[in-house]
Amino acid sequence: MKIALTISLFLGICLTIQAQYPNQSTTRSGARSSLAPFYHGVASGDPLSDAVIIWTRVTTTDTIETVKWRMATDTAMVNVIDSGTVTTSNAIDYTVKVDVTGLMPNTFYYYEFEADGMLSIIGRTKTAPVGDVDSLRFAVVSCASYAHGYFNAYDRITERNDVSAILHLGDYYYEYGDGEYGSDRTYQPANEIINLSDYRMRLSHYRLDNSLMRLHQQYPFICVWDDHETANNSWYGGAGNHDAGEGNWFNRKAEAIKAYYEWMPLRMPDPAVDTQRIYRKFRYGDLLELHMLDTRLQGREEQGFSNANAPGRTILGADQFNWLCHNMDTSTAQWQIIGQQVMMAPFDVNPFPFGQQYGNDDQWDAYEIERTSLYDSIFANNIENVVVLTGDIHTSWANDLPTSTYNGSTGAGSAGVEFVVTSVTSPGLPAAQSVGAAVLQSLNDHMKYIDLAEKGYYVLDVNKTRAQADWYYVDRIDQISSVENYGASWKTDDGTRHLSNGTIAALPSASQIGAPAPYNPRNCITSTADVEDTYENVLLSIYPNPFTEQITIQYTITKDGPVKMYLFDALGRSLATQDFGNVASGIQRTTFSINNLLPGSYVLVLDINGKKEQRIVVKK
Structure with missing residues (x-):
């Protein structure tokens, strides 16, 4: 859905920014452009002799996201020994967890995820x-x-x-x-x-x-x-x-x-x-x-x-x-x-x-x-x-x-x-x-x-x-x-x-001692070890969704700059806007209350330093 950004204030919708955060070079935290849409990386755990959990989270504009996974015995992901597809949604915070079975004991394995044609970093695990x-x-x-x-x-x-x-x-x-x-x-x-x-x-x-x-x-x-x-x-x-x-x-x-x-x-x-x-x-x-x-x-x-x-x-x-x-x-x-x-x-x-x-x-x-x-x-x-x-x-x-x-x-x-x-x-x-x-x-x-x-x-x-x-x-x-x-x-x-x-x-x-997991996903040109120049403006999360009266947005901003929020109904009609002014770089959190809004689906657009991120939000 394309949204025309002609905005008028809708009475009954009040938005209040809650906090400011320091820049990424100070915190070493943020959304790295090289990792999109898997900004939180990958993880594995609870190894058995024949199984292990692999994990990631996908940042997506879709209500339900389909994610592919692959397990291989080499860091180049050539010898793939198992693969599959799973779905995730807001119900589990867009996290992905797969219990990969049928593995060999005492073996290093390498795994990755894919969503919308983009690859995660490659993780390493061991049974x-x-x-x-x-x-x-x-x-x-x-x-x-x-x-x-x-x-x-x-x-x-x-x-x-x-x-x-x-x-x-x-x-x-x-x-x-x-x-x-x-x-x-x-x-x-x-x-x-x-x-x-x-x-x-x-x-x-x-x-x-x-x-x-x-x-x-x-x-x-x-x-x-x-x-x-x-x-x-x-x-x-x-x-x-x-x-x-x-x-x-x-x-x-x-x-x-x-x-x-x-x-x-x-x-x-x-x-x-x-x-x-x-x-x-x-x-x-x-x-x-x-x-x-x-x-x-x-x-x-x-x-x-x-x-x-x-x-x-x-x-x-x-x-x-x-x-x-x-x-x-x-x-x-x-x-x-x-x-x-x-x-x-x-x-x-x-x-x-x-x-x-x-x-x-x-x-x-x-x-x-x-x-x-x-x-x-x-x-x-x-x-x-x-x-x-x-x-x-x-x-x-x-x-x-x-x-x-x-x-x-x-x-x-x-x-x-x-x-x-x-x-x-x-x-x-x-x-x-x-x-x-x-x-x-x-x-x-x-x-x-x-x-x-x-x-x-x-x-x-x-x-x-x-x-x-x-x-x-x-x-x-x-x-x-x-x-x-x-x-x-x-x-x-x-x-x-x-x-x-x-x-x-x-x-x-x-x-x-095994071969370490590669720093770079294959669709990336930068390393997870890089710092500020690899960060990007990203709307990471909306909590809760569906909501009753209040929504909290988590996003990252790479350098000090303007941030605005827009709300539209399902027909693209503007309901509200909030100008947060010049926001400091870093991981940010904004909470706003919404009253007098009928139950249904709405479109929220966050403009972070000129980059517009769109999500569907649901009022219960």
């Missing part, structure tokens, strides 16, 4: 191995607050090219509004996110970050959420950062989960029974079984130390607890790896024999009976080689998991070990930093390594003799930097249940 597996490597990350700086740690992992998958332990994004938690980069939307449209837009904003886009392009992700994917200090029935003025908690939780499943490359483990379940497991041959848990939303009771020892008190919920114990008891894998959110080892911060012993009721310390029950199950069933991977607290720790008979000198009485990864950007613990690592270790002899300052990640290297974590730290997050420093290594030897010093970082085997 899990079967049978006798000698060694495996994973990069472990957590807690990426966009507002606290740049994701330099993601860039360093992308450059490594020696891990099978990324294990993301949660806080993939944050729910806060601008200035509420960090101010180095600005959020989009600027408000605290509380509904489906907000969560979708925040995920869209994150996925435009170049560092995160490249990491997704290179490796499959295995993810679980922590609290900030919904709201800070969440539990089954609420959250510390949720109040009555923000609506019903269960509605907010459900909408956050819906957006998460739309935008993340993961497989819903039990869609017929529980669409909010995320805990699931992965088998990597005879070497390890990976159990990814949900200590947040599935069964956690409200935080608090007052009833920490109450019978039946749970952080997992009965179903998940029984699932985990049964899986470990029946597993034939050598190593039992548990990916989860909050510190499992006790954390004593009180040097005196009275008062409150533990320092954080958000951790397993506030669910002591269930922790003891888990340890009892491990010993009763003679489960060896339990390794817990933890995020959440923005600092680095290597812990034994002590029982009542634990001996700090020998490690006897430990149920297993725990490797806690620091954050990508999120700030550390001021109270702990004021005490210092040495004092904390003197109070907690099961804690063998503590770093309270550095940002980065660790590589989990597992073989038949030991499981080792190697911590790597970036030098700064306040600006883009390529500097990385080795921090420390800690390991647990086969059959020991406790930690020892790893001395030096582990090296990858030749089989763990």
